[in-house]
Amino acid sequence: MTETTAATEATEYGPDDLVEIEVEVNGTVVREKVPPRLLLSDFLRHRLRLTGTHVGCEHGVCGACTVHIDGEPARSCLTFAAQAHGHRVETVESLAAEDGTLHPVQRAFKECHALQCGFCTPGFLMSVAALIRDRDDLRTASDEEIREQIAGNICRCTGYLNIVAAVRRAAELAGETTHETTPDERG
Amino acid sequence: MSTRQFGARVQRNEDDRLIRGKGRFVDDLPLPGAAHGAFVRSTVARARITHLDVSAALAVPGVLRVYTHADIGPLDQPMPLLIPHPCITHPRTQYPLARDEVFYVGQAIAFVVAEDRYIAEDAAALVEVGYEPLPVEVDYEKAAEPGAPLVHADVPGNIAARLAQRSGDPDAAFAAAEHITKIKVRVERSTAAPMECLATAARWDEVSGELTVWDGTQAPIGLRGALASLFDLDEHKVRVIAPDVGGGFGPKVHFPYANEVLVPWAARDLCRPVKWIEDRAENFVHMTHERGQTHEIELAATKDGIVLGLRDRFLHDTGAFIPYGIAVAQVAACQIAGPYRIPNIDVEFACVYTPTVPVTPYRGCGRPQANFALERAMDRLADELGIDRFEIRRRNFIRPDEFPYTRPNLIFADGLPVTYDSGEYERALDTLIEALDLPAFAKQQEEAWKQGRYLGLGLSFYVEGTGLGPYEGGHIRIHPITGKVYVNTGLTTQGQGHETVFAQIVADQLGCSPENVIVVEGDTGAYDWGVATFASRAAVVSGSAIHNTAVKVRRQVIEAAANMLEANPDDIELADGRAYVVGSPAHSVTLAEIATASNPLRYAFNKAAQSATQFAPAARSDGPPLAPGSHPGIEAVDYYSPPHATWAYGVHGAIVEVDPTTFGITVHRYVCVHDCGNMINPTIVEGQVAGGVAQGMGGAFYEKLDYDEDGSLRNAGFMDFLIPYATEIPDIEILHQETPSPLNPLGIKGVGEAGTIPVAQVIASAIDDALRPLNLPPLWSVPLSPSLLYAHVTAGGAR
Numbered sequence: 002m003t004e005t006t007a008a009t010e011a012t013e014y015g016p017d018d019l020v021e022i023e024v025e026v027n028g029t030v031v032r033e034k035v036p037p038r039l040l041l042s043d044f045l046r047h048r049l050r051l052t053g054t055h056v057g058c059e060h061g062v063c064g065a066c067t068v069h070i071d072g073e074p075a076r077s078c079l080t081f082a083a084q085a086h087g088h089r090v091e092t093v094e095s096l097a098a099e100d101g102t103l104h105p106v107q108r109a110f111k112e113c114h115a116l117q118c119g120f121c122t123p124g125f126l127m128s129v130a131a132l133i134r135d136r137d138d139l140r141t142a143s144d145e146e147i148r149e150q151i152a153g154n155i156c157r158c159t160g161y162l163n164i165v166a167a168v169r170r171a172a173e174l175a176g177e178t179t180h181e182t183t184p185d186e187r188g
Numbered sequence: 189m190s191t192r193q194f195g196a197r198v199q200r201n202e203d204d205r206l207i208r209g210k211g212r213f214v215d216d217l218p219l220p221g222a223a224h225g226a227f228v229r230s231t232v233a234r235a236r237i238t239h240l241d242v243s244a245a246l247a248v249p250g251v252l253r254v255y256t257h258a259d260i261g262p263l264d265q266p267m268p269l270l271i272p273h274p275c276i277t278h279p280r281t282q283y284p285l286a287r288d289e290v291f292y293v294g295q296a297i298a299f300v301v302a303e304d305r306y307i308a309e310d311a312a313a314l315v316e317v318g319y320e321p322l323p324v325e326v327d328y329e330k331a332a333e334p335g336a337p338l339v340h341a342d343v344p345g346n347i348a349a350r351l352a353q354r355s356g357d358p359d360a361a362f363a364a365a366e367h368i369t370k371i372k373v374r375v376e377r378s379t380a381a382p383m384e385c386l387a388t389a390a391r392w393d394e395v396s397g398e399l400t401v402w403d404g405t406q407a408p409i410g411l412r413g414a415l416a417s418l419f420d421l422d423e424h425k426v427r428v429i430a431p432d433v434g435g436g437f438g439p440k441v442h443f444p445y446a447n448e449v450l451v452p453w454a455a456r457d458l459c460r461p462v463k464w465i466e467d468r469a470e471n472f473v474h475m476t477h478e479r480g481q482t483h484e485i486e487l488a489a490t491k492d493g494i495v496l497g498l499r500d501r502f503l504h505d506t507g508a509f510i511p512y513g514i515a516v517a518q519v520a521a522c523q524i525a526g527p528y529r530i531p532n533i534d535v536e537f538a539c540v541y542t543p544t545v546p547v548t549p550y551r552g553c554g555r556p557q558a559n560f561a562l563e564r565a566m567d568r569l570a571d572e573l574g575i576d577r578f579e580i581r582r583r584n585f586i587r588p589d590e591f592p593y594t595r596p597n598l599i600f601a602d603g604l605p606v607t608y609d610s611g612e613y614e615r616a617l618d619t620l621i622e623a624l625d626l627p628a629f630a631k632q633q634e635e636a637w638k639q640g641r642y643l644g645l646g647l648s649f650y651v652e653g654t655g656l657g658p659y660e661g662g663h664i665r666i667h668p669i670t671g672k673v674y675v676n677t678g679l680t681t682q683g684q685g686h687e688t689v690f691a692q693i694v695a696d697q698l699g700c701s702p703e704n705v706i707v708v709e710g711d712t713g714a715y716d717w718g719v720a721t722f723a724s725r726a727a728v729v730s731g732s733a734i735h736n737t738a739v740k741v742r743r744q745v746i747e748a749a750a751n752m753l754e755a756n757p758d759d760i761e762l763a764d765g766r767a768y769v770v771g772s773p774a775h776s777v778t779l780a781e782i783a784t785a786s787n788p789l790r791y792a793f794n795k796a797a798q799s800a801t802q803f804a805p806a807a808r809s810d811g812p813p814l815a816p817g818s819h820p821g822i823e824a825v826d827y828y829s830p831p832h833a834t835w836a837y838g839v840h841g842a843i844v845e846v847d848p849t850t851f852g853i854t855v856h857r858y859v860c861v862h863d864c865g866n867m868i869n870p871t872i873v874e875g876q877v878a879g880g881v882a883q884g885m886g887g888a889f890y891e892k893l894d895y896d897e898d899g900s901l902r903n904a905g906f907m908d909f910l911i912p913y914a915t916e917i918p919d920i921e922i923l924h925q926e927t928p929s930p931l932n933p934l935g936i937k938g939v940g941e942a943g944t945i946p947v948a949q950v951i952a953s954a955i956d957d958a959l960r961p962l963n964l965p966p967l968w969s970v971p972l973s974p975s976l977l978y979a980h981v982t983a984g985g986a987r
Contacts, residue, residue, distance in 0.1 A: 038306065052216035053209020055434070057383045058468040062906035065383060093209035107207040111199060114871045117879060118683030119206030120213060120383040120434030148914040155906070157383050157435050158683045159875060160882030160943075161914040 022086040026051070027095040035082045042066045044082035045092055053093040053123045057155070064154030067124035068092050074131045074153075093123035096130060105174035106130045106167075115167035117158035125154050129168055139172035193692035194934070197871040198702050201687040212431045214387035214402050215465045222389065223252055225451060225464035226308035228298035228315040229473065230290035233326070233543040233899025234339065237288050239318030242298060245311040250303040252458060254315065255450065257285040263418055263449050270410075270442070271513035275351040278343040280541070281511045284446040290319070291339060291508035292544050293900050294473025296446040301454045301462055326895045328505035328540040329482055339508055339541035348510045349539040353521060355598040356532035358488075361497025365488035369569040374969040375557045375948065376892040377480040377505060380550045380883075381911055382682070384434020385471040388447045389463035390455035400427045401452050404434070406441040407720035409678050412712045414444045415452060423716075430710035436682030437883070439476045441722045442512055442548040446474075472904035477893060478516060478550035480505030483561035485524075488532075493573050493580040497532035500524050500561065504554075505547060506539040512548035514539055515601055519653070520554030522600045526562045527613045527651050527837055528584035533598060543899045549722065551883055552944040555652060560970065563648045563949040567956065568966060577953070578621060581649055585613040592930075600833060601723070602656045608835040610927050611863065613649070619861045619923055620647065620841045629843060637961050642846040643856075644958025648946035650840075653833035654864075654938025655728025655931075661717040662734035664694065664741045665823040668787060669794060671765060671780030673698060673705045673741075677730040678718015680710035684876065684940060686726060689868040690734050693934070697738035698745060699762030700779060717827075724836070724938025727868060732828035732932040740824035748782045748806035748822065777803060779822075787820040788813035834929040836937040838862030840881070840946045844954040851974035851981070853889070853955065855918040863925040865937035873939050874922050880943020882917045887944070888951040889916070892971050962986035 014020065014037035023032050026049060035044060045051045045068070054077055057065030061079040068077045069091040077090075096104035106129045109115070116122040132150055133139060139147065147168045148161070156164060205211055242254040257264045266281045286297045298315050302308035323337035330336055331346045339346055362368065387404040399421060405411055408428040416423045433440065447464045455462040466474065481504050488497035504517040514537075521535045570580040586593045586608060595606040629645055636643035663676040675694055681687065691705035698705075708714050718730070742762065749767030750757040759770045768776035777785075780796035785806035792798050800806075809815040843857045860877055867873045890910040894902045903909040928935025948970040955977070956966050964984035969976075 036306070043305075046215070050218065051209070052213075053211070055211075055213070055384070056215075057385075057434075058906045060468065060905060060907065063383065063468075093207075097208055103207070110207055111203040114200065114875050116203060116206055116683075117685070117875055118383065118435045119202070119211050119432065122206055123209050123211075126207065144919060148917075152913045152915045155383065155911060155913060157381055157437070157883070157911065158879045160878035160880075160920060161912075161917050162878045162920055163875060164914065 020083045022083055024085045025089040027091055037081065037083050039082045040078055041080040041082045041085050042077040045077060051092050051094050055120050055123055057121060063121065064128060065121045065124040067127040067154065069127060069131060074128050093126055096126060104130060106133060106171040108174055109167040109171035113163045113167040113170050115159060115163040121154060121156045125151065125156065125164060128154055129171055132168065133172050133175045140169060140176065193695040193702055194868055195866070196692065196869065198688055198692055198869055200685050201691055201703060202685065213384055213434055214389050214404050214431060215463070217389060217402055217431065219389055219391070219461045219463060222461040222463045223301050223303060223458060224305040224308045225454060225462060226300045226305065226312040227296045227446070227470070228300065228312045228317065229470070230286065230293055230295040230297055232290060232319045232321050233293050234322040234324045235290050235319035236322065237286065237290065237317060238320050239316065240297065241316040244314040244316065245300055248307060248311040248314065250307040251300060251311045252303070253301045253454060254311065255285065255299045255454070257283060257287045260285065260450070260453060263453055267444060267511060268414065269513060270511055271515055273349065273514050276349040276510065276513060278348050280340050280343065280348065280509050282509045284449050294545055299450045299454070301458065324543045324899045326542055326544060326897060326899050328480055328503055328542050331542050332503055332538060332540045339543050343541060346541040347538050348506055348541055349514050351514060351518070352536040353598050354534050355595045358497045358499060358532040358534035361532035362488040362499065365496055366491045367489045367573060368486055369489065369565055369572055370484070370486040371565050371568055372482065372484045372968060373561050373564050374482045375479050375560055376971060377477050378550065378887055378891040379472060379475065379477050379893060380437035380439050382435030382437055382440070385466035385468060386445060386447060386475055387465045388451040389461065390452040391461045392456040392459060394459055398425050398427065399452055399456065400429070402429050402431055403448055404440060405430050405443060406436045406680055406682060406722060407443055408680060408710050408712055409716055409718055410720055411443045411448055412716070415449065418449055419452070427713040429713070430680045433680065433682040436721065438478065438550040438553060438722065439548060440682065441720050442476050468906065469904050472909065473545060473901055476548040477507065477545045478547050479557065479887065480547070481520065481557040483557065485561045485565045487565050487569050489569055491573065493569065493575045493583050495528055495530045495584050498525055498530050499534045502537045504537055504539045505542055507542060507544045507546035509546040510539060511546055516547060516549050516554040518601055520558040522598055522606050522653065523555050523558045523651060524562055525595065526559065527586060527649050529586050530584065533595065544895060551880065551941050553723070553941065555650065555941065555945045556884065556887065556948060559648060559650045559945050560948050564952065564966065564968065567953050577647065578617060582614055582617060586611070588612050600653055602833060604832045606653065607832050608651065609929050609931050611835065611837050612925065612927050613837065616837065616839050616861045616863060616925055617649065619925065620839050620859060623859045623921065623923060624841050624843065624857070640848065642848060642958040643843065644954040644956065645841065645843050646950045646952065646954025646957060647839060647841040648949035648953065650946040651835050651837040652724065652938070652942055652945060654724035654836050655830055655834045656723040656725050657729065657830045658719065659827050659829040660719060660730040660733045661825060661827045662730065662737035663715050663825045664737045665821060666779050666783040668780060668784040668796065668821065671778055671783065671796065673700060673779070675705060675707045675734060676715030677709055677734060678715055679721040679726050679730055682721065684726060685869065685872040689727060689872060690731060692868055693731055693735050694738045697742040698779065700765040704765060724940040724942070727936050728834055728932060728938050729828055729830060731868065731936060732934060733826060735933055736826040736828055737824050740826055741822060744822050744824065745779065745782055748786050749777055751806055751808050752777050752782065752785055752803035754804050782806060783822045786822050828932065831931055834865065834931050834937040836864045836939060836942055838942055840950045842950045842954050844951065844958060846955055846958045846977070851977040857921065858918050859921045859923065860943065861923045861925060862942055863927050864939035864942065865929045866926055866935040867924065868936065870924065876939045877922050877943040878920050880941060881920050881947055882912055884944040884947025885917055886912050888948040888970050888972060890971055890973065
């Protein structure tokens with residue numbers, strides 16, 4: 002994020018000071034007073050109890066903490082909660098519909114066995130959800146192309162094979178293809 | 189009829205919560221009012237502590253306690269040596285908090301507990317520690333040389349343990365040899381790097397006197413025992429729960445880590461919940477490491493390439509302490525002869541202390557090192573004798589009719605001589621040859637070399653002793669209200685899909701859907717007989733125990749249903765969650781009804797209870813409602829104790845290309861042929877293999893913990909310690925072969941570690957092959973980074 006908000010601009014804060022922020026999280030506007038150094042990941046997880054977002058490295062490398070800020074994937078472990086003031090945040094908890102219907106990317110990960118321990122999965126889901134929203138060519142993209150697109154997230158369990166398959170499957174599901182493809186079909 | 193679930197590609201039961209963000213990892217659990225811990229860790233490898241002042245930390249508002257070794261009462265003692273062995277002449281384990289000296293960078297010195305984690309970390313930074321540094325030697329080969337600085341002043345030569353094992357008559361074999369190949373290879377130190385670091389939370393209940401601990405562990409039952417012992421509590425007053433655990437890969441089977449005793453200690457001391465969540469930088473210098481070994485291996489062979497004898501001398505880096513005993517080195521020693529007959533073996537190792545993070549098993553547990561040593565030597569032998577690499581392996585395989593094949597006096601981690609149970613090694617090799625299309629590759633390679641491109645093929649054959657005992661249990665109960673089948677076993681899952689594969693096993697016996705089988709593991713409050721998850725043993729040992737239990741439950745269900753339907757038990761079939769008389773599926777009772785009717789006391793809570801009363805009683809008895817010797821409900825427990833390990837195996841091959849300018853390596857194809865006996869769920873098996881290969885690729889190309897000469901870890905983070913992203917892992921082709929194990933009722937062998945074992949050799953072998961035109965010496969170490977490869981080529985005079 003390059004923008005700063007009035008709340009954080011040119012103000013020096015001590016560790017005990019609080020900043021009042023207003024953030025739209027998963028469609029609900031949240032107003033909270035937070036310490037300026039509180040990470041967005043901690044704000045979501047511990048203040049709002051949205052524990053689906055995981056923290057895997059705390060230095061912006063592994064991507065487990067990926068959320069959407071104003072619709073774009075972002076590392077919540079490298080973002081202060083105060084920076085999210087005035088912005089819109091979506092977490093993995095927002096993917097499924099209110100009636101519980103899974104998002105195509107969730108369905109695809111389950112169908113393709115694209116998760117094992119599941120710790121990195123929320124970050125992958127958020128990255129891939131943005132990807133299939135933004136690109137309509139993934140059904141036919143090469144494995145190499147898909148691998149490039151998901152190279153911001155680390156998974157230590159799967160060897161990525163099934164995640165690549167899940168990206169393609171998610172693209173299919175999102176495109177509402179009537180042609181059913183077997184889950185483990187790999188392009 | 190229900191279709192058989194064993195062997196089917198069933199989707200996972202555990203996925204739904206994980207993809208919805210409803211996972212329940214330790215730090216996800218609601219624990220209102222929890223205080224947070226942070227450790228003060230040594231920044232010096234080896235030093236006397238001259239000064240320790242916590243006053244500034246204690247003065248920080250919000251800090252509740254700062255513990256040093258002096259403040260932790262009975263906890264201030266060396267942690268247990270979990271697996272003793274007579275060969276460990278100088279066992280040393282660490283204190284939860286360092287006393288007057290430190291032994292590695294990262295060792296815990298103090299534990300700060302505060303209102304939140306931010307405050308705890310602020311305060312930890314204010315703890316003053318004075319060090320008087322002592323000389324160190326970080327490299328285990330040099331640490332084992334005379335005159336090297338000592339890690340422990342009273343451990344001469346830094347040698348913790350030394351074990352020599354001889355099988356057959358190796359001296360005679362070497363005397364009779366027509367050719368001897370001798371090489372020295374080295375595998376570097378690495379770390380498992382599970383995506384969830386270590387994590388512990390604890391709550392002390394003052395009223396009941398019960399301690400509850402949530403911990404990211406592979407061994408909750410073991411940890412419960414350790415805590416009961418240290419806290420002087422009855423085991424039933426300690427409940428350890430491993431909830432969802434974000435990857436394990438071995439280091440989480442080690443216990444107790446400092447956090448696992450100090451977090452409960454603080455929770456009891458403060459009478460409020462306490463949690464500690466390890467961060468990634470900390471994980472690098474705290475959670476145990478593995479892999480550092482140097483092997484000097486010799487093969488005594490005939491001119492035809494028949495290996496008569498093997499001699500291996502290796503050094504194993506155990507770090508500053510040896511809490512898990514010789515497990516890693518022993519497993520390496522026992523796998524050193526691989527799939528080959530080699531009847532005469534002389535293997536000896538020494539475990540060397542270095543001032544570094546302690547070493548315990550990491551996926552593969554010594555097998556990757558042993559495989560690298562043996563298979564590098566087999567490649568070398570083939571080259572020296574002018575025999576094709578595939579052919580020389582073929583000539584030495586144990587044949588299918590030679591099983592069971594025992595290596596007398598080579599004692600495995602279960603205390604028994606190595607005995608391979610079954611396998612078809614040559615068939616696996618042929619499958620690989622066909623998959624790689626060797627004749628076509630030979631032409632491509634010739635063409636490539638002519639064009640100045642370096643294309644090579646590598647292979648590695650591995651065996652893996654899996655499914656170690658001593659035992660696991662299975663407990664099953666059918667719930668009367670829902671009809672769901674609840675299953676417990678004592679070990680835990682860290683992503684291997686136990687909630688699905690164990691459900692498949694039970695579903696086959698009870699004729700229900702795997703979705704209606706609920707597997708609950710890792711909670712000593714639910715079930716507490718068992719061992720832990722390690723050594724690729726869960727499917728074999730718990731799977732068999734659960735199968736045995738399910739067979740008993742099936743009998744109970746059929747007996748009860750026969751009574752209820754007033755039919756002969758032989759005529760009862762189970763399918764779709766019901767029991768019915770063969771030929772008349774409409775005349776049936778549900779599992780809920782059967783479970784309800786099997787309890788003499790039943791309230792009419794629901795439909796199942798109401799309808800159960802319409803049938804004849806589930807038990808026929810003229811005496812009391814519960815006949816002597818019977819029990820209420822549908823419930824059973826059984827166990828499985830393997831006679832010895834089952835031996836899985838496989839062969840991997842790859843075609844790689846080395847860029848002569850950048851020394852980047854492209855893997856064009858990577859093929860795995862593997863055999864883990866009968867597969868419960870091929871999709872999950874493939875996931876295990878692929879994940880294992882990816883970790884193997886990390887070890888082959890990137891992952892080396894880089895200690896500087898003073899003992900500081902230079903790459904303690906994902907920025908510097910490179911683990912593969914999707915862009916670093918090629919497509920992995922997986923071919924199955926199923927040779928049932930004769931040792932267990934389901935014919936299964938383990939697969940958890942398999943993928944990792946052979947990868948380093950496959951890559952080294954392929955690069956050697958690619959660079960043949962340059963006439964270089966072979967590669968004797970991993971990881972094979974481009975810079976290492978450049979140095980190798982330059983040193984070889986080829987550039």
